[in-house]
Amino acid sequence: MEESMETGRCLFVGVGGQGNLLASNLLGQAALSMGIHVVVSEIHGMAQRGGVVESAVLMGNVKSPIISNAEADILVSFEPLETMRILGKCNKKTLVITNAQPLPPFTVSLGQGVYPPVEEMLEKIKTRVEKLIALRGNDLAEEAGNPLSLNMVMLGALIGSGAVPVTEDVMKETISTSTKKAFLESNLKAFDLGAQASKKLS
Amino acid sequence: MHKLLTDSPGTEMLLLGNEAIARGALEAGLAFATCYPGTPSSEIPEQFFAISKETDLYFEYSTNEKVAMEVAAGAAISGLRTMVTMKHVGLNVAADPLMTLAYTGVEAGMVIVNADDPYLFSSQNEQDNRYYARLSSLPMLEPTNTQEMKDWTKAAFELSEELKLPVILRTTTRLAHVRGGVKLGELQPRKVKTTFKKDPFHYVCVPAVSRELHKLLLRKYDQAVEKSENSPMNEIIGNGPWGIVANGVSVNYVMDAVSDLGIEDKVSILKLGFSYPMPRDLCVRFMEPLEKVLVVEELEPVVEHELKTIAQETGLTLEIKGKGVGELSRLFEYNPGMVRKGIAEYFEIDYKAPLPVDTSDFPALPGRPPNLCAGCPHRATFYAVKQVYGTDAIHPTDIGCYTLGLLPPLSMGDLVICMGSSVSSSCGFSRATDQKVASFIGDSTFFHSGITGLVNAVHNNHKFTLVIMDNGTTAMTGHQPHPGVEPETTGLDLPKVSVEDVVRGCGVKDVHVVRPYNLKKTIEAVRASMEYDGLSVIVSKEYCPLFARRIGKARKARPFYVNLDKCKNHRDCINLLACPAMFLEGEQVHIDKNLCIGCTVCAQVCPENAIMPLKG
Numbered sequence: 135m136e137e138s139m140e141t142g143r144c145l146f147v148g149v150g151g152q153g154n155l156l157a158s159n160l161l162g163q164a165a166l167s168m169g170i171h172v173v174v175s176e177i178h179g180m181a182q183r184g185g186v187v188e189s190a191v192l193m194g195n196v197k198s199p200i201i202s203n204a205e206a207d208i209l210v211s212f213e214p215l216e217t218m219r220i221l222g223k224c225n226k227k228t229l230v231i232t233n234a235q236p237l238p239p240f241t242v243s244l245g246q247g248v249y250p251p252v253e254e255m256l257e258k259i260k261t262r263v264e265k266l267i268a269l270r271g272n273d274l275a276e277e278a279g280n281p282l283s284l285n286m287v288m289l290g291a292l293i294g295s296g297a298v299p300v301t302e303d304v305m306k307e308t309i310s311t312s313t314k315k316a317f318l319e320s321n322l323k324a325f326d327l328g329a330q331a332s333k334k335l336s
Numbered sequence: 337m338h339k340l341l342t343d344s345p346g347t348e349m350l351l352l353g354n355e356a357i358a359r360g361a362l363e364a365g366l367a368f369a370t371c372y373p374g375t376p377s378s379e380i381p382e383q384f385f386a387i388s389k390e391t392d393l394y395f396e397y398s399t400n401e402k403v404a405m406e407v408a409a410g411a412a413i414s415g416l417r418t419m420v421t422m423k424h425v426g427l428n429v430a431a432d433p434l435m436t437l438a439y440t441g442v443e444a445g446m447v448i449v450n451a452d453d454p455y456l457f458s459s460q461n462e463q464d465n466r467y468y469a470r471l472s473s474l475p476m477l478e479p480t481n482t483q484e485m486k487d488w489t490k491a492a493f494e495l496s497e498e499l500k501l502p503v504i505l506r507t508t509t510r511l512a513h514v515r516g517g518v519k520l521g522e523l524q525p526r527k528v529k530t531t532f533k534k535d536p537f538h539y540v541c542v543p544a545v546s547r548e549l550h551k552l553l554l555r556k557y558d559q560a561v562e563k564s565e566n567s568p569m570n571e572i573i574g575n576g577p578w579g580i581v582a583n584g585v586s587v588n589y590v591m592d593a594v595s596d597l598g599i600e601d602k603v604s605i606l607k608l609g610f611s612y613p614m615p616r617d618l619c620v621r622f623m624e625p626l627e628k629v630l631v632v633e634e635l636e637p638v639v640e641h642e643l644k645t646i647a648q649e650t651g652l653t654l655e656i657k658g659k660g661v662g663e664l665s666r667l668f669e670y671n672p673g674m675v676r677k678g679i680a681e682y683f684e685i686d687y688k689a690p691l692p693v694d695t696s697d698f699p700a701l702p703g704r705p706p707n708l709c710a711g712c713p714h715r716a717t718f719y720a721v722k723q724v725y726g727t728d729a730i731h732p733t734d735i736g737c738y739t740l741g742l743l744p745p746l747s748m749g750d751l752v753i754c755m756g757s758s759v760s761s762s763c764g765f766s767r768a769t770d771q772k773v774a775s776f777i778g779d780s781t782f783f784h785s786g787i788t789g790l791v792n793a794v795h796n797n798h799k800f801t802l803v804i805m806d807n808g809t810t811a812m813t814g815h816q817p818h819p820g821v822e823p824e825t826t827g828l829d830l831p832k833v834s835v836e837d838v839v840r841g842c843g844v845k846d847v848h849v850v851r852p853y854n855l856k857k858t859i860e861a862v863r864a865s866m867e868y869d870g871l872s873v874i875v876s877k878e879y880c881p882l883f884a885r886r887i888g889k890a891r892k893a894r895p896f897y898v899n900l901d902k903c904k905n906h907r908d909c910i911n912l913l914a915c916p917a918m919f920l921e922g923e924q925v926h927i928d929k930n931l932c933i934g935c936t937v938c939a940q941v942c943p944e945n946a947i948m949p950l951k952g
Contacts, residue, residue, distance in 0.1 A: 162350050172516070
């Protein structure tokens with residue numbers, strides 16, 4: 135049992151329906167199978183109806199299941215507006231991995247708000263955190279053959295960054311045993327595309 | 337085979353807290369389980385529902401928490417190991433049986449799982465149900481992590497059987513919805529049939545009987561105190577001069593904070609797992625050598641007040657504080673940083689909180705509130721009612737996805753307090769004002785506690801329109817069945833109770849059944865009901881699209897698009913319906929074909945008939 139590793143606080147954020155809860159759950163399972171102490175927290179219920187969905191995976195010498203402001207070591211965000219919104223959970227040493235392709239909230243469609251300029255905002259964020267990895271997650275999911283595999287792209291990007299102690303092999307093994315057979319091929323391809331993109335940008 | 341039936345003790349699995357509770361119950365030989373679903377408790381009965389299909393475990397979704405508690409009581413008094421689960425406000429509904437079930441006690445182990453929701457992630461209030469243990473004199477266990485959720489559930493059954501009392505297992509959102517490693521124990525065979533032994537002078541709670549039973553309850557309480565004093569669930573960790581007392585998920589925040597601050601040798605931590613009755617002698621032994629004590633408990637200062645009482649009674653004069661230290665308050669949930677800061681402040685330790693990324697120069701970010709799904713039939717129903725009633729009418733609403741109808745542009749929702757209140761509060765609104773009243777309730781909520789209000793409305797001659805939004809499932813909590821669902825959707829051969837039959841059976845004379853995607857007919861029915869001089873009910877029937885997809889009954893309709901040759905940009909579609917499948921590109925409304933389910937409602941609203949089905 136590897137119990138003495140450094141604490142890793144990894145925050146996931148996405149929009150209801152993007153599948154970030156599955157991603158955090160799979161990461162948790164993979165970590166446990168490697169003997170890493172892990173806690174995963176999720177929010178279910180009303181927030182899942184198109185709202186913001188947060189989950190957290192905490193690995194190593196830590197018992198608390200949630201992450202306080204400024205205390206995320208890694209942020210994996212499925213949507214750039216949500217990256218901006220949740221940035222207060224990060225500090226100057228945080229690794230931020232974000233999908234750069236927007237999913238505008240309905241308030242924007244109704245003209246109740248303006249979607250901020252993504253490129254400009256990502257440039258700002260880049261200077262304020264340890265590292266920013268921004269990738270076109272939806273395009274990669276399409277390329278993998280399933281637009282719903284964005285969560286696998288982002289999981290690939292996280293593992294590809296080398297920032298967590300879970301290996302690609304173990305992660306892919308977990309994906310293989312724990313996701314629907316019909317999507318397995320596209321899921322693994324999406325994972326690989328995310329991992330490659332992340333390595334290129336690292 | 338269901339994963340929780342894995343029969344290999346010692347194996348470690350990553351389980352959701354709620355799954356761990358279900359596993360603990362199976363390891364205790366659970367025979368009988370009931371519930372009404374409610375976030376954050378719903379995943380416990382979900383496991384039982386699936387497992388009951390492949391084993392002889394009896395499980396039912398009961399109509400509400402009071403019913404679930406009473407069904408479970410019947411089984412536990414007969415002699416079966418029984419569990420009933422609910423969210424915190426569900427225990428309000430079940431409080432009536434709870435209070436007197438404490439008097440009768442039970443024959444076999446009965447565990448009541450109560451899930452509190454600090455910060456109200458998915459609830460109408462954040463009441464602290466530790467008070468229910470105190471109100472009922474029933475023992476309460478509060479596990480602090482996933483492993484304990486399994487182990488202490490099993491222990492709760494044993495405790496319940498020893499005391500012959502139901503035991504309350506309390507969780508919060510951050511326990512119920514946390515995944516962690518759980519080492520499995522042995523599954524026990526269950527006893528699924530028994531014979532009830534008559535004992536009316538113990539079970540029939542007329543005053544003369546209950547006077548004796550109250551004395552019995554207090555004797556059992558004394559036994560429970562003994563058990564709490566000696567329970568390994570109550571634990572003193574460390575032997576430093578600074579005391580910290582914590583319960584539930586806060587224990588983790590305290591342990592991490594003490595380690596982060598490097599004060600392991602300066603503190604003594606009292607972890608309260610068997611939290612009611614409080615282990616009084618243990619608390620005294622804990623406090624006696626200490627300089628001062630900080631209580632870290634979410635919501636109400638329950639432990640803080642009890643410790644102060646104990647200290648006063650035993651002449652201890654040390655300082656005891658909780659609420660008001662740092663940011664520790666009665667509001668919302670705690671978090672690791674908040675607890676670390678509170679501990680540092682109280683014990684005067686140098687500590688600098690990490691600085692968040694500066695976002696002060698970010699533009700105002702557009703909100704992303706939860707929303708009714710694309711093609712949700714509730715949207716069509718709300719639109720139809722609004723067309724007829726305008727904006728002056730009062731719209732009491734109820735608890736479910738349709739509560740989201742309160743958001744603009746639908747803005748249909750004027751009062752929500754609890755399950756079923758739409759119907760009964762309409763009685764009051766319609767008498768107290770001259771405004772029109774049209775209220776909304778979901779199908780599952782109607783069965784839960786709408787029927788009694790409807791009978792009241794008929795009998796007392798109240799005049800309003802009740803719209804029952806029947807989407808064939810309990811959608812918000814994750815598509816659980818209820819008495820009105822089609823048997824084919826559950827895979828169980830259970831009779832369906834028709835909403836319409838119940839409404840007519842209650843004596844409602846003006847009843848309309850509509851399909852909300854047919855706007856014209858729905859609006860006609862709403863108008864007829866508004867003009868009717870009396871009580872009307874409209875049953876608006878259409879499957880929840882998420883549920884329909886799950887059961888293979890998704891609409892086989894083509895998605896729609898905006899024909900730019902015809903669109904004159906009135907924007908009625910987006911301004912009146914605000915379906916999330918619609919989006920603006922520049923000044924032009926478009927429809928996302930991946931989100932549109934072809935409900936046709938926007939096409940019916942468009943004054944130019946510019947919204948059309950995609951070809952091919």
